[in-house]
Amino acid sequence: MTSQLKHWLTTRQPPLCHRQLLVISGEKDWARDIAYTTFVQPKQSSVLWIGDHPSEVAKIQVKNYRTELGREYDHVIFDAFDGFRANAAMALSGTIRSGGLMILLCPELNEWKHYLDPEHINRVSFGYRADDLYSHFYHYLGQMIKKDDSVAMLSKQEFISPSPAIHANITAPSFHQQNQAVEAICKVATGHNHRPLILSADRGRGKSSALGIAAAKLLQTTTKKILVTAPLLSTTEQLFHHAKRLLPKYQKVKNQLSFNDSSLQFVALDKLLASEEQADLLLIDEAAAIPVNMLLSLSKKFSRIVFCTTIHGYEGSGRGFEFRFKKD
Structure with a gap:
């Protein structure tokens, strides 16, 4: 599956491709290793990692996402295993350069709703307890990701690759x-x-x-x-x-x-x-x-x-x- 991902990435040549979302879902260590070896280790592009990655990579905690607003990166890796915030994902998507990717690391989409997210406590209303690990939000988000034809998805079972290109007759960006x-x-x-x-x-x-x-x-x-x-x-x-x-x-x-x-x-x-x-x-x-x-x-x-x-x-x-x- 990773060979299919690498082939898809070679087809994403600027300026004829959109910013896109790539979801890597599966076991935590497997998903992180794929993201690191594919996007960080080659050192061919500027990458921001959202989460607590142990290696020497530009990284921030999800709660500090506003410190990156106004900057630009080729790729933003959002490690949802360390906690996911929709506001942060939305805001950080604007730091991605034209033709770049947001890479979302998460559990299997069908299992994400049961994951003990570190940010779970921040979404519990007053008067309720945080011991109910079922998340309606992650259930909904997983369903929307599956339905979106523009999202690329990698798991151990398959790689789904949408078309990366825009109309071929557009040869230069418009300013x-x-x-x-x-x-x-x-x-x-x-x-x-x-x-x-x-x-x-x-x-x-x-x-x-x-x-x-x-x-x-x-x-x-x-x-x-x-x-x-x-x-x-x-x-x-x-x-x-x-x-x-x-x-x-x-x-x-x-x-x-x-x-x-x-x-x-x-x-x-x-x-x-x-x-x-x-x-x-x-x-x-x-x-x-x-x-x-x-x-x-x-x-x-x-x-x-x-x-x-x-x-x-x-x-x-x-x-x-x-x-x-x-x-x-």
Whole structure:
């Protein structure tokens, strides 16, 4: 079965393939070994492991999934044997590069509903006990995985491989919407004051990349001081990556890029709110993860702001951004 998996993987040549889900179901050690030897050991791609894998591989606990938002990986291995959270799976799917895979490791689908999941205690309502190991959620999830023709599934018994390719006449990715976003960001910096822009899309659609591209364009064509803030510095990794990619000769000092007489600098939220620092443009990445009162304070302090976000994965503050901040 593993030879069939490897053959299928060789057919998944970018850019003519989708992001897809691969489910490896079976015994814990067997599933982990397949994932490690196929995706981690070759070291041909960037991989994030969700769970407590013993080897030297980039890994995080499922509860810390928000620390990876804004980054990109070729493959994300979600080890459900160490606990599964639907919110984490949904959010982390947006960190996968075009043509990449999310690999879900889990028990046999028919048996998953009886598995003693470490996250089980977090799904038990007040007044109930966690000793009932039957999970209606995993029963439903297993049925949905089986019914989805786009999901690849590997077990000891068989390998089910969906078609990896999109229409063959599509030979290059389209960046039309991203170009529109870049133009809109630049217009905030060069147009009238107090006309903020809210840039919202699903994860993995290039929002942070658009911020970086627009920042580089502004630094090259105008003299601007651009500030960037976000819940975490790591969230802005893609933003700075694309800015540096497009700037031929930049200088970097700590969290600041300088190009000619212009600059692009990350400033932490608390420091930005406490200081009197001003800027020609403020870029806020993952805005839905920031409390509404802080966003309102920033909007009063800076006259040119771009709020960039997805609301997915931020159940509390994300709803506040959608229903409270936008209206204000």
